[in-house]
C-alpha cells in the first residue's frame with residue numbers, strides 16, 4: 001500500500017505552488033508577439049540583471065533555448081560547434097542543432113566532472129586555412145551544472161579558461177545553464193561571475209527553481225534581437241506569456257533560497273544510500289541535487305527490479321542503465337521524504353537480494 005509519493009525522477013516534476021498559481025491568475029499580460037508582455041518584460045529584465053548580460057528572452061523550454069542560441073551563433077552554413085559527447089544538447093535534444101539548425105557537432109569526451117579537456121578543445125578547433133574541406137568552428141558549448149555527470153559544477157576558473165581559448169580563436173561560448181543557479185549556490189559564486197565568459201546562456205526556470213514552464217536565454221542586445229526572430233520562426237513566439245512568467249518570478253523569489261537545502265537533502269540521501277549493502281554512491285561527486293546510484297551485484301539487483309520495487313512504496317526513480325539509478329532532489333522533497341526513501345530502499349534492496357529471508 002503506497003503511503004506517500006516521493007518523486008525523484010527529476011527536478012522537472014515539481015507542481016506550481018499556491019503562490020505561483022495566484023500570481024498566474026492575476027498576472028498583468030499583453031500580446032508578446034505584437035508588442036511585449038509586461039510580466040515577461042519584468043522577468044527578462046530580472047534575468048539579464050542576475051546574469052550580467054544586456055538582454056534576455058523567455059522561451060518555452062531549455063531545449064528551444066539551446067537550439068536558438070546555437071543557431072544564432074552559427075548562422076552561416078558549414079558552421080561547427082564543439083560540445084561534450086555526454087552533454088544534454090548532444091544526447092537529449094533529438095540532434096536539433098543539426099536536423100533543424102544545420103550545425104555540425106564536433107564532440108569531445110566529457111570528463112567525469114562534466115568538463116572537456118582544454119587541450120582537446122583547442123585541438124578540435126578547425127584551421128580556417130582548411131575551409132575547402134572542413135566545417136568552420138564558430139561556437140563552444142559548456143553545460144553547468146553537467147547533468148550526465150551527476151550535476152557536477154564547472155568552476156569559474158575553468159569557464160574563464162574556455163572563454164580565453166574562444167577569444168583567441170574568434171569563437172563564441174554558449175552555456176547550457178539549465179541548473180546554473182544550483183552551480184552558483186554550490187560553488188558560492190555569483191551567477192553573473194560564473195557566466196562572465198559566455199556570450200549566451202540558457203537558464204531553466206522549470207528545474208530546481210520549480211516554475212511550471214520555461215527557460216530564459218541571455219546575451220547581448222543584438223544577440224537577443226536575433227534570438228527573438230528565431231524563436232518566432234521555431235514557433236516559440238507566444239502571446240500572453242505573463243501567465244507563465246509570473247510563476248517564474250515567484251519561483252525566483254521563493255525557491256532560489258531553497259537550493260542550498262536541496263543540496264543538503266541530496267547529500268543526506270547519498271550518504272544513506274552509500275551505507276547500504278550492494279549499493280554504491282560516489283558521495284564526493286554529489287555536488288548539487290543529483291545522485292547516481294550504482295548496484296554492485298548486478299546478477300541479482302538490477303535498476304529495473306529496484307525501480308519496480310520502489311514504485312510500490314511510492315518512490316519514483318529513473319534507471320540510467322541496467323545497473324545505475326538517477327535521483328534528482330527538488331524543493332518538494334522534504335527531509336522526512338529522504339528518511340522514508342532510505343527506509344524503503346533498505347527494504348527493497350533486501351527483498352531483492354535475499355528473497356528467502358522475507
Ligand SMILES: Cc1ncc(COP(=O)(O)O)c(C=O)c1O
Pocket residue numbers: 012060061062063064088089143145146147176178179204206214215
Ligand atoms: C542540462 C539540461 N539542459 C537542457 C535541458 C532541456 O530543458 P527542457 O526539458 O525544458 O527542454 C535539460 C532537461 O530538461 C537539462 O537537464
Ligand SMILES: C[C@@H](O)[C@H](N)C(=O)O
Pocket residue numbers: 009010011012092147
Ligand atoms: C532527461 C532530461 O531531458 C531532463 N533535463 C532531466 O534532467 O530530467
